[in-house]
Amino acid sequence: MNDMTTTTQNTKTSTVLDASGVTMRFGGLTAVRSVDLTVSAGEIVGLIGPNGAGKTTFFNCLTGLYIPTEGKVTYKGTVLPPKPHLVTQAGIARTFQNIRLFSNMTVLENVLVGRHTRTKEGLWSALLRGPGFKKAEAASHQRAMELLEFIGLQHKADHLARNLPYGEQRKLEIARALASEPGLLLLDEPTAGMNPQETRVTEELIFAIRDQGIAVLVIEHDMRFIFNLCDRVACLVQGEKLVEGTPETVQGDERVVAAYLGTPFEGAPGGEEVAEVEAAEAQSTTSTTSTEGETQ
Ligand SMILES: Nc1ncnc2c1ncn2[C@@H]1O[C@H](COP(=O)(O)OP(=O)(O)O)[C@@H](O)[C@H]1O
Ligand SMILES: [Mg+2]
Secondary structure (H helix, E strand, O other): OHHHHHHHHHHOOOEEEEEEEEEEEEOOEEEEEEEEEEEEOOOEEEEEOOOOOOHHHHHHHHOOOOOOOEEEEEEOOEEOOOOHHHHHHHOEEEOOOOOOOOOOOEHHHHHHHHHOOOOOOOHHHHHHOOOOHHHHHHHHHHHHHHHHHHHOOHHHOOOEHHHOOHHHHHHHHHHHHHOOOOOEEEEEOOOOOOOHHHHHHHHHHHHHHHHOOOEEEEEOOOHHHHHHHOOEEEEEEOOEEEEEEOHHHHHOOHHHHHHHHOOOOOOOOOHHHHHHHHHHHHHHHHHHHHHHOOOO
16 A cells, blocks of 8 residues: 555655744744645655644644644645635635534434535525525535445434534544545544544544545544554644654654653654743742742
8 A cells, every 4th residue: 555655656756745944923922933834646644743833733733723823734736825715616625623513413414514615506505595596405415425425424324413423423523524525635633532443443434535635634542543544743842843754764763652641752843842940830839838838
């Protein structure tokens, strides 16, 4: 499988996503600092890093949810518009770290919602059931059922989303994202809360999505999952890209290991600041203790 990917890339290296120098600041906090990342056609790229490293914030910068403080993001050579629905329309779809489904709508309806950026009939036409709506509706329905079959939930089309077990809700989110017919799919912790069996199924599903010509960028904590799945992996630590390379390279990098184990290493981004904050905290604890006796 990897050989095939390499061949495809060598003959046709088309960049789907190109993020360069992306920085996102919230007041005094720099959540993402000058991150460069590309995703090519046919690729599955992984984004790892400890909690709070800036992974979700980076996704938000790619999808128009946040406008990066600095930097540029292009999709297939075009700068992305800074609005989530326009980004979806351009061809990037995503799932969320915290599942966002319409819990009181059926499984099928949730997928249909994902289609509305792709149907020519606007929302008004859909609501007013104007001419042309019926035909579009039938096509949308058919495509939504195909997608449910693809993720293995066709038998639950009429169930309310909230009645699905957690793992199936995650899959339904993927189906809804696919309904916008994306060229790039961003997955934020797709296997969070899944058992090993469900994780395996998700892995196969992502390979199948890639095989349909959709590039994938995936955030995940499960290292076995990431290293097995991805052609390339980037590791963010404290908002900066620390390492990027093949799973083998990243897996063996002592800085990545240290970042996960919390051991400081030479040249760690923000290491000095962390030390400063820790020193200041230690100082304030000491002074509190000395002035207020036994408070902690
Ligand atoms: N909207 C926001 N306003 C202020 N701070 C934020 C916001 N979103 C994220 N952050 C901060 O940015 C940092 C990175 O968060 P996040 O991107 O969620 O990390 P990750 O997904 O890698 O766990 C954290 O310190 C978080 O508290
Ligand atoms: Mg996150």
